[in-house]
Amino acid sequence: MNTQTEFPYLGLKASTDPAQIAERLRYRPAVFEFFTTPADVTPAGLAHLRTMIEWVQHDTRRIVIHHPMSWHGTHVEIASPDTGLRAFVTQSTTALLQVAQEMDVQLLVHGSYSEPPAEIIAEFGSIAAGRAAVLAQLDHWRDLGGNHIMFENSISPTYTYSDPVYNAEILAHHYRLAYDTSHTFIAAQGDNDGLVASLRQLAPAIVHYHLVDSMGQRHDSLPLGQGKIDWTRVWPVLNPRATDIYEITLKDQLDSTAQRASHAYLEQIKAAAKQ
Template identity: 80%
Template sequence: MMTQTEFPYLGLKASTDPDQIAERLRCQPQVFEFFTTPADVTPAGVAHLRAMIAWVQQTTRRIVIHHPMSWHGGHVEIASDDAALQAFVEASTTALLQVARDTDTQLLLHGSYNEPAARIQAEFGSVAAGRAAVLAQLDHWRDVGGDRIMFENSISPTFPYTDPAFNAVLLAHHYRLAYDTSHTFIAAHGSNDVLAASLRQLAPAVVHYHLVDSQGLRHDSLPLGQGKIEWARVWPLLNPQATNIYEITLADQLDSTAQRESHAYLERIKQKAARS
């Protein structure tokens, strides 16, 4: 069983590119997350992903597969009136769930991304209807994926973690949640109070964290300590039974220094809290 003493983990992220994976593995991560693209869910891509998972599993057992973020130049919205996009979501999620089952790993699926309110209104008629459409999809994948699937929050109004009433609905649906700290902070317009309340409310359902800083204005994916998130407040509110990675934008995909320095930063926060 995972414990407060172990958490947070050195969690690193990479694509399925062998050079990126080799660089991460030299750092001996305790958690590894694969960033995938549509190319990774073709038959050849799935075979390559399986081989890369087997390689990582030689040293790292806690592995998350991140469902593709983009498709044909746009974000992959799981609730959409685009039939072709819906077909891609169905096929890709089904394929990656099978990989997760076969390899004893986890699949992360986004509830939404950053669809603007005007688009939501045009497509669904209202934000409430858009949320209902997202929940219907998440219910389906919860039932299909069981303990192999988790759902990540977004900046979009259709799947944020900033609304206590909506959070209560998510808890009632018994979802396994992935929590991106920066997404909540941005959706909360830079409010650490909203972030803290959200972390506290949803902690029992969170199984995986994307720990990342932000200025709270846009999707900037900053190293911890370089944004405006108050990590000394955040740290005690995290669920120590979850896993985590540091989802930091890298200037060079073959150099994970910013991810590793973020882990060192949070370790210092943890140690200071333990002494107080």
């Protein structure tokens, strides 16, 4: 069992593929996040997921299930006029939340993904209406999920953490927040001032971080230190009571070196801050 108790944690991410999980567990992560797909929310997939969670629980109790990102080639927008997608959101979130509650792990759900303003306006009439639709859905899942569900930000204006006015509204809903540093940085157009202000404003509600670098222009998921995020400014405003993973794009899904190197980089930032 991993006994690391101090933030930042070595947090690693993998699919439900046993080979990926075995590679991650070699390094005894303090936090483990499962990246799931629609195949993982079928009856067979859910049974396999439970088995994989039981395996990881021998190493750590800090486990997060990441709700599927895509469905039939499109991002899983939690508020959508597509009846098929809405049905999938309901079925998959209900099933994964049941797993999370029964196995005492966490479920992470995206508030939105990368839907551009023009599409939001076409679907909902305005950005404000799109945000209201997203918040209504998140309220529903917050009430059902309690302390086993959290909501992650995106680069889409319907659920971004880059707008301080919207952040205040989000805080008023008392959500448990999952915070992706790169998403805010991209939504803030590469502005470190905006990122740091957002992190500070939302810190009390943040329970989990996706620590990832970016050039601030598109979703690039870079290792820490390889983008334009100023981690010396970010580190002091992170909530030390949260968990974290390093959500870095890997060239080889059986080699988590980039995730682990990012942890080493942040540990260096932490050590320098103590001096």
